[in-house]
Amino acid sequence: MEVVLMVVYENPWFRVMREDGFHFVDEPTSKQGAAVLPLVGNSLWLLQMHRPAQKMAMTLEVPRGYAHEGETSRRCAARELQEEMGLSIDPRSLQYLGKVRPNTAIMTACIDLYVARFHGDVVVGQRDREASGLASIPLERLPIWLGEGHVQDGFTLAALSYYFAAQRITAAASQVTTPVA
Template sequence: MEYQNPWFRVVREGAYHYVDEPGAQAGAAVLPLVGDMVWLLEMRRPAQQGAVTWEIPRGYGEAHETSQQCALRELREETGLLAAPAQLTRLGKVRPNTAILTSCIDIYLAKLPSNHPPHRRDREAERIVKIPIKALPRELAQGKLEDSFTLAALSFYWATLR
């Protein structure tokens, strides 16, 4: 092992390095669809050197948490949307970068009614961006969507649930 912190460790195998994320085992990402509006988080991540991205809620699983429980928690924490397990559909899984990351994350859809009230959320995201699901192909074509979890969730949605 070359480096370790509470979230990941860098492993060396011969001439190659990869990142192992133990918390990703029950990690999840969730596409929030409230009526016909997708709720995206406007994020400013240090690794993006100040650039702003639009992302779906996501995170590592906590101890003894399933990926479904993680999806519900991340949705609540990051958007303020409270969903029941019956309102989640597992869409698939994504490996964000198979060359250097060991993580494999479950992707969910949270389908909520248009009048679903949000509650208090954390301040990890700068703001919530609400976009009609039908407008997302245009946003994608204009380069506004770059996050691999968001792109995977939309791909699964369009391929299976449209």
């Protein structure tokens, strides 16, 4: 049986595809997309975003976006961080965390996740107006914020999951002892 793939709707950012009765969203520019977890001193910085699709007054999210033509996901992460938060960083200093596929049932997107670390006295530059503001959450309070549901964005939660897993792996590795001969 032949698989028939058809474009149902298309705009500059995504297209809705149909394959054998199943519909999904294809975001062609997502292949080099990135989201970046900004740690500033002992705090996590998040964007305060208004998302009409969520019918919410405000969401808290990490900077994210899709790469420009010829741009790597690492460079995309650094650019998004600068554009949305006013934080400049050398892309090579970003730590890769992993990938997230936001909704495997209906989206083709696969986004790389990074963490960016800054000293507490970082200088914030000019930023675009995509976000209505910035929020700073002390890392020691972050589990409480998460438990209370203040952060619901999937990209942010995925980046935090990878980050916390990496912290536990590092802590476990430092506790490994070498047997004495």
